Amino acid sequence: MSRLHRHREVLRERFAELVLAEKPFSVLDVGCGRGELAQRIAAAGVPVEGLEADGGLVESLRERGLSVREGSATQLPFDDGSFDWVVVRHVIHHVEQPGQAVAEAFRVCGTGIAIAEPCFDARLPGHALSLELERWAIPQHRRSGHVHAESWDAAQILAAVPEAVDVVVETCLPITIGDVDDADEQYGRWTEGFAADDGAVQAYRDLRARVEAEGFGLGGSVMVFAKKNHP
Helix, strand or coil: CCHHHHHHHHHHHHHHHHHHHCCCCCEEEECCCCCHHHHHHHHCCCCEEEEECCHHHHHHHHHCCCCEEECECCECCCCCCCEEEEEEECCHHHCCCHHHHHHHHHHHEEEEEEEEEEECCCCCCCHHHHHHHHHHHHHHHHHCCCCCCCCCCHHHHHHCCCCCEEEEEEEECCCCEECHHHHHHHCHHHHCCCCCCCHHHHHHHHHHHHHHHHCEECCEEEEEEEECCCC
16 A cells, blocks of 8 residues: 555544544445445444445445445435435535535534545645645646535635534644655646646646655645534
């Protein structure tokens, strides 16, 4: 397992720990991706449903025994309060209408929502360079036909659910310094298919040279837990 994958696993495990600490009796994982978080929750004995927009991923997850439905984060195909907790991890910045996605998550939860987004702290080693890499990557990802915007912070998430109560925010920022292999694994694929003289490719080469000289800080995760106000 690469350093980048280990780092991501640490962030995902911390999020899962906090979700499970709420003792949920059911969970909806919105934008469940390859199912790592859903599998972790299911392994703890909690019934979990996944929702994923990528039909190909849905089929592969079902083959692995996970309960997954294809659908959009902005139009969840569930009734109000269908799940005890709804989790949305590192998805909001990949949604056309992030505020609507947060509101939908809050609508279908019975107790609360847990939302995590990538974050950086320029005061930490290498994080300023990480922010430059992220800001380089966003337009390249869009050029590849994907939705990608700046990650939301805790204030933006909470502004989408102003009626939430018992709000807890935790930021997980393990200091892990990446190298050029990590940079290429995370960002290099977005140079594929671009002409060698493309300005974006040269910009990445320049950033990569700085990574080789300085290293860059692998990002963290800001995690927001917000509950409904039940009379």
